Amino acid sequence: MKRPVAVVGVGQTHHGSRRADVSIAGLVREAVDRALLDAGLEHKDIDAIVFGKAPDMLEGVMQPEQFLVGAVGGHLKPVIRVHTAGSVGASTALTAVTHVASGLFERVLTIAFEKQSEGNAMWALSPNMPFVAPLVAGAGGYFAPYVRAYIARSGAPPHIGPMIAANARDNATRNEYAHLREPITVEDVMNSPMLWDPIRYLDTCPSSDGAIAMIVASEATAKKGPRRPAWVKSGYSYAEAMWVPGRDQVSPRAGKVCVKAVYDGAGITDPWNQIDVAEIYVPFSWFEAMWLENLGFCDVGEGWKVVDRGEQRFGAQLPINPSGGVLCSNPIGASGMLRLGEAALQVMGRAGAHQVEGAKTALGHAYGGGAQYFAIWIVSSEL
């Protein structure tokens, strides 16, 4: 990047199954108001706006950012709308970073949202492509075979996914914004109905309404701000083709290439020991073990063992998803930016009851498509 970029404000909504108290514009505005307040800025201070969300079919509005321009103070400002499937919230924040890094913008407002109660996510995520047999099984039906492949390769025992799900719920009890805040046990998960073998009902993320907004700014603005900023050390988004023979969806090459670029950019050579906390995209419990390997936190086949030893729990060596993550709140288009925003809050020292003590370096991650799109950043408490 040509010049330093920092997160100077973060605002998120309370997440829920149905935020019937607000329209889409009201939901987005709630996050934007909190982010501006957090940064000590006003609408007039914002130079450009970067929107992201997952498929427009989730709410049934084509390019909803167009009608939202007025609601977020965007009149006569530059506006961009990103869509990179499930990774979109994260790639949206990185697009805002590019705006500032280019030298043309000082303060950029970036917003990601989903109001899933306005539509039917299961339908919207079941693309019926011309000339391809329809799966109509949502994301769980798509990803279950790769979870089975992971288990077959690694020999992971059946309680690993349920351990991850129970840990996520435990973490979310400390996050006031989370959608699902009721604790569950490993037994609860293992006794819940099987949806897509081996993914059970409680291994699965909820369908949420929610939004997050952040303000990304130049060094000069960050140093003037009321609070300690989160400095963006490195961030990249990568994608890979769908129909490549031998493409590995258990540990996609795009994820490995992306995280290597991010680590190289941030000077990370030993991620397990150099990173203090990570927010990663885990819509189905087993993916936490899978991503631990793909992100280079451990060797291939070792991800489930890290979980089994509890080394990724809150208070342990490398807390993963102390917010509760996607398993406890999943407004799809916002979920990726929530991962990056939570990573920023951790290094700002403002993650509330789920703050990881002394966190200086944090990773935020999201993936999307058929495990094809990846967007990752590293943020730090120091420039």
Add this chain to the structure above:
Amino acid sequence: MSKLRNVAVVGFAQAPIVACDEHHTAQEMLYPQVRRALADCGVERDAIDYQVAGSADYIDGRPFGFVAALDVMGSWPPRQDLHLEMDAAFAAYYAWLRMQAGDCDSAMVVGYGKVSEGSPEHVLNLQLEPYYLAAIGLDVKSTAALQASAYMARSGATDDDLAEIAAHNRAAGARNPDAQVRQAATAEELRRTPWAVQPLRTGYLPPVGESAVCLILAAEGKAEKLCSQPVWIHGLDQRAEMQALGGRDLSRSASTALAAQKALAMAGLSRADEVDLLELSAATPAEEMIVREAMGLDAKGSTRPAINPSGGPLTGHPILMTGLIRLGEVFRQLSGGAGAHAVAGARRGIAHASQGHCLQHNLVFVLGRERRWS
């Protein structure tokens, strides 16, 4: 503002615009354009650092329509990538920003989408505010007619003026092999076409179509190696307006005016008529008059600078590709590849992109044959 890098358009390929390509998927339409654009630059896919696409799920009639394009864009090994749910001209804008940030030296920009998969009238209705406005059933023809009425009431423009603008575009489109409508029509003939929605006649509305576009951008140092006559970006800016149709003056385009002013200033120009040609994403003659006026040009009638030598959207309007095609057309004109519709001696041009109802969101590029910054 810190020092800007010179970035140029170095390659462009476009599928001819058609109402419906029954024989190809969107990806099959795009693939030959990717190959042609790379071949024009004399490189393989690995030589390009970054890729960014513009398309919309609702145009394809399915979620994640853009995922399938990764394959034809050559995304293996994995590529640095972004997709915008926008007119693909905004993808070119973003690629330029990315080069200013110093993260890449070249980028592939693609636009695609098959509007024939669905009903454009219903799809574009869904761009409107969902709770009150979309529910009325307003479509893009009706909102364009509201805007045309507002403009005519303020400016005194007549049905004859609209017919003249439409006829001018139709005459130009007859010389463009990629245009969807290639039959010239006189103003008199167009003025006798029936009302679509008053004050717009069917002859004043664009033929909605589909295409696929690939454009290659490169920064100084690389651009000269990929193209014998790179077309340099001298200035650019984009602005959105609130959608609320009752909350803005529909007879003017404040966002176009501001974007043009900023883009021209970046290019070191003070007036839009200092360029030789403009390609405008105006979907009706009234929109063209509003955009011309917003840029400080005569609203009608002038021959210099040339307006829409390709025929413009009135001779082919592939939704969310129309803007990127304008950029490609200016590249063709300034690099000497415009063929029968070339503007003789053109050295500078403006490409304009617009998306949303009633010119809601506008992007202006100022381009030239010489590098802007030394």
